[in-house]
Amino acid sequence: MENTIKSVILLIEDSATIRMFYKKVLESSGFEVVEAETGEQGWVVAYERVPHLICLDMILPDIHGLEVLKKIRAHTVTKAIPVLVLTTLKDFGDVQKAINLGANYYAIKGSDSPEKLLGMIDKLLKRVPAKGSPSA
Numbered sequence: 524m525e526n527t528i529k530s531v532i533l534l535i536e537d538s539a540t541i542r543m544f545y546k547k548v549l550e551s552s553g554f555e556v557v558e559a560e561t562g563e564q565g566w567v568v569a570y571e572r573v574p575h576l577i578c579l580d581m582i583l584p585d586i587h588g589l590e591v592l593k594k595i596r597a598h599t600v601t602k603a604i605p606v607l608v609l610t611t612l613k614d615f616g617d618v619q620k621a622i623n624l625g626a627n628y629y630a631i632k633g634s635d636s637p638e639k640l641l642g643m644i645d646k647l648l649k650r651v652p653a654k655g656s657p658s659a
Contacts, residue, residue, distance in 0.1 A: 529553060529554060529555040530553075530554050530555070530575040530576065530648055531554070531555045531556075531557060531572065531574040531575050531576075532549055532554045532555070532556050532557070532574055532575065532576045532577070532578060532644070533556075533557045533558075533559065533565065533568055533569055533572065533574040533576070533577045533578070534546060534549070534556055534557070534558050534559070534578045535559045535561075535562065535564075535565030535568075535577065535578065535579045535580055535583070535588070535591065536558075536559075536560070536578070536580045536609070537560050537561065537580060537582070537583050537584050538580075539560075541580075541632065542558055542560075545578065545609070545637075546558065548637045548640075548641070549641075549644075552641050552644075554644075557572055557574060560584075561583055561584055561585045561586075562583040562585050562586040562587070562588060562590060562591040563585050563586060565577070565579070565583075565591055566591055566594050566595070569595055569601050569604065570598065570600055570601055573600060573601065573604065574604060575604070575605075575648055576604065576605045576606075576607060576644060576647055576648055577595065577604055577605070577606045577607070578607050578609045579591060579592060579606055579607070579608050579609065579610075579626075580608075580609060580610050581608060581610040581611075581612050581617065581621070582610065582611065582612065588608065588610065588621075589620055589621065589624060592606060592608075592621065592624045592625060592626060593624055595625075596624060596625040602625075605627045605628075605647040605648065606625065606626050606627055606628075607626070607627060607628045607629075607630060607640070607643065607644065607647065608621045608626045608628065608629045608630065609630050609632060609640070610629075610630075610631065610632060611631065611632050611633070612631075613631050613634070627647055628643050628647065630643070
């Protein structure tokens with residue numbers, strides 16, 4: 524039986540296919556994954572579960588990811604949770620807005636490899652990778 528506590532990652536993503544892909548990647552690396560399909564649902568889960576890290580899409584069906592990020596950073600319960608933005612928006616203005624609002628990392632779906640994302644998640648959670656640090 525394992526004595527280690529798994530880090531919980533909240534994955535806020537409206538696409539079931541993309542959610543399933545990243546859930547498998549994260550779970551295979553030892554994380555517990557909690558899912559949310561909308562921004563509002565994601566905010567509620569973030570507040571109630573207080574995950575160790577949040578992966579946040581920007582384009583959501585109800586409210587924009589930037590609004591979710593604002594809520595996360597504005598509340599004392601959630602403001603210190605690392606947020607990794609994972610989106611298709613690659614315009615510099617979008618990146619800058621997310622960083623200015625407190626995103627810890629901004630990744631483009633399909634551009635950043637799962638290995639690179641896992642390396643960044645390890646850094647954000649300050650986990651020590653088993654076989655050295657992946658190069659960023």
